[in-house]
Amino acid sequence: MDERIRNDFPILGRTVHGKPLVYLDSAATSMKPIPVIEAEARFYRESYANVRRGVYALAAEANERYEEARGKVAALIGAGPGEVVFTHGTTEALNLAAWGLGETRVEPGDEILVTEMEHHANLLPWQEIARRRGARLAAAAVAPSGELDLDDLRAKLSPRTKVVALVHVSNVLGTVNPVAEVAAEAHRVGAIVVVDAAQSVPHLPVDVGDLGADLVAFSGHKMLGPTGIGVLWGRNDLLAELPPLLTGGEMVREVWLNWATWDDPPARFEGGTPPIAQAVGLGAAVDYLRAIGMEAVRRHGEELTALALDGLLARPHVTVYGPSDPAAQGALVAFNLAGIHPHDVATLLDQEGIAIRGGHHCAQPLHRRFGIPASCRASFHVYTTPEEVNQFLSALDRVWEDLR
Amino acid sequence: MDERIRNDFPILGRTVHGKPLVYLDSAATSMKPIPVIEAEARFYRESYANVRRGVYALAAEANERYEEARGKVAALIGAGPGEVVFTHGTTEALNLAAWGLGETRVEPGDEILVTEMEHHANLLPWQEIARRRGARLAAAAVAPSGELDLDDLRAKLSPRTKVVALVHVSNVLGTVNPVAEVAAEAHRVGAIVVVDAAQSVPHLPVDVGDLGADLVAFSGHKMLGPTGIGVLWGRNDLLAELPPLLTGGEMVREVWLNWATWDDPPARFEGGTPPIAQAVGLGAAVDYLRAIGMEAVRRHGEELTALALDGLLARPHVTVYGPSDPAAQGALVAFNLAGIHPHDVATLLDQEGIAIRGGHHCAQPLHRRFGIPASCRASFHVYTTPEEVNQFLSALDRVWEDLR
Amino acid sequence: MSGYEEIILDHWRRPRNKGRLPDATGSAVEANPLCGDIVRLEVKVQDGAIAAARFTGEGCAISLASASLLTELITGKPVAEVERMKDEDLLAALGGVVKTRLSCALLPLRALRRALASEGPPRRTLPPSEV
């Protein structure tokens, strides 16, 4: 990647404990380039108003900016703007999906199929729906390689399966799941396919048509955009049948004291004042990513992952989780140092200015599956350099020397 | 108010249709001062990371900023920080309140009492809960004066009433409801009191202790803060009993494939990556408001409302809705010109750069109560000047001349 | 002040073809619940042409003026020609409409299209008592 990209991210110039910041926690949240920060600030300074109902020019302008952002997000994922619902994040998007499908598709005795590698955001909402609707929640196994066990998934698919919810790219293992293949099989039994794309849309070219899913969720803050905004993409006809999760202003047609009628999607799912400035910021983030090109973003992620994997796999005291194949993996690596708790690794790296995450990464069942309470994770984005990955690897050696 | 305040709001320097912007739609959303815009931007440039789980210093710093913002909001309303839940807005806060109380307090045959002057955000969630739980939704009447009919409210309170949900300051009429009095009566029958403070916290000194309610909701974007953030305040013991609305990461303790245990409030209600930068921005907005002083903010709002009311009431072709008493009213006025649709008024004022709102302001039942499809609303905040109110009044005369 | 185009004010103040059409061959109601605008458009089609058109409604100056103008524009025209009428044609005839109010201006045209269609989509927006 270009040196100019790095200069767009002012926070990368700061120090931590007196050392230059090496930020390797982009899977938790990405840093923001100036054009994104400035798009939001400029919107507040120049064009701000509430959207939708305003009859005056400033409100129309704000509304246009908001809808323009929707169009940008839609174009990024090969969708129509009417299929893009702005939520407050992946978590709300998946809750909305689960709630809506719970109301319309899941009957007592039905099954919902997830996988063992889901982030809590794509597990807990389905637990809730299963409990409420008297349905059964099943989980497809993860193979020791960190890949989805497709045979197990197939075996657990049945005509009773109403929903298959799976992560596109695992936020722990990095595994890129064969969503199109799973979706085709799921559709064969009549199930709706919900994809948690929180770690894929920020890093790979994703086309919802090719993906073959019915609902796709992702967050702005992991793709260089602001916090407080996310997206639920849905097939038009499916969105049209889903009830809203949040009710209130701006998502209704007619309201009487005792009943109300919902507006059409996407408005139906955007009750209340939406994250307006955040949508504008997300639009700028999409512009930024597309100017680089999602293919180039992906290549860069692969290169860094290859470098990190090579380094980690060469160290016998390191256990790496996941496919360990940069081409089959998102821009992250999860690992442990023998006998050392990930929090100790993270704390000691932090002393050198290197920010990685240690913990269960909101995927407790997956960690249990691998028999570990937690793991270390280093994750990258467009602003990460090979030098930083090398710094991380040598610092890891010093941690090992210190603690073993 | 000080001229310096105006200079803090860059958007007020812009023009609309070639005329200087006169922004009189602050009840829909308020403009943002530089310190708020800059707090958010600076946070992204200097201290950004995801909150809560990070073990490294930058994450701790970001988390501190996030929790510091919670402390500022808590101090503003006289609460403890542990009682302040960050949501994405009033709408989500009220949905969370309704959902939680629906799960824990409302049984078939019970009653939920709202008022005829509720914003859809404080009506639709209760409709949903009433429907789901087989409860009855009743609405206390609004008197012709625009005040709450307390006798009617009392008559509708009964031991079956499990929730009383009411707006503190009406976003249409401006009516300041006697919440403490209502809360005392509601508590006497054992009901939980939920207050929609979207229009009060931004404009008046509000102390949740004095208010006497159990749950209080408001939005950041109406109080000079960013979009995408809101607050649900709740009594500690009540929050402790409520289930979450959104499930996912960061709101759980332990997750297994088939069950999970919730974290304590406020984390329990903040599933997923929260609106981190928006919290920081809201903290700056609270600082800004408190530097002016909420008493002074209130006084300024009263002065402008008095000026607007005087002008409107003096014009025989204008009908004013609401108490028409600045001391009993929020910083807004709702009105109609005889025989002219509010949208025409708003469009014609817009040609002169004056932004007011025409419509039902997300309060269709209230408009039906007054037998009108819609109304005009002019609303103010700290940056609004008496000159602007006067400009609005003379422009209104030109609209009347033009259209009658 | 720079207000509405004269043609809008004129049609709003002195609406043409306002009222019901007892022998209508097509009729439709369109409402914009967001602002409360509601327009009923009735047409009588005879020998492939619009023999008569009337409207009733409540709402803003733009939607009512637009309804009035529209009835004038189509009366006597062949149905085929009326069916080809585009949004822009009506907006131009109104002398231009600010973009924040396009939906008001186009409400009568939406009603007209449904009135001409043999089978319109079921009305979902308002209960019959409201019309």
Place this chain on the structure above:
Amino acid sequence: MSGYEEIILDHWRRPRNKGRLPDATGSAVEANPLCGDIVRLEVKVQDGAIAAARFTGEGCAISLASASLLTELITGKPVAEVERMKDEDLLAALGGVVKTRLSCALLPLRALRRALASEGPPRRTLPPSEV
């Protein structure tokens, strides 16, 4: 590299008083499900003093070193004195702990307080099978 204080590394590498205490008079388990740290602290109170203290646990160096050090600190001390022990006392004894890890360092102290209390609050964090 500037790593952990020597005292933490020492107690982590060579834990003192690790194991169960069969004749314990008080025992409590505290867990931090966020990071998987879990510590059981057992004490034997005799004549108003801590006659013995032991810990078992799994987790990070800080929580385990803290547990080990804590058992040393309290053994032989009057219960009244141990009960007055403040968070800061333990942190100081550890030679200081980075603020991102305070909850790890204080986990054993939380367990100790519960072990000493006649009636601790019911454990809510982990099912017994996990302990």
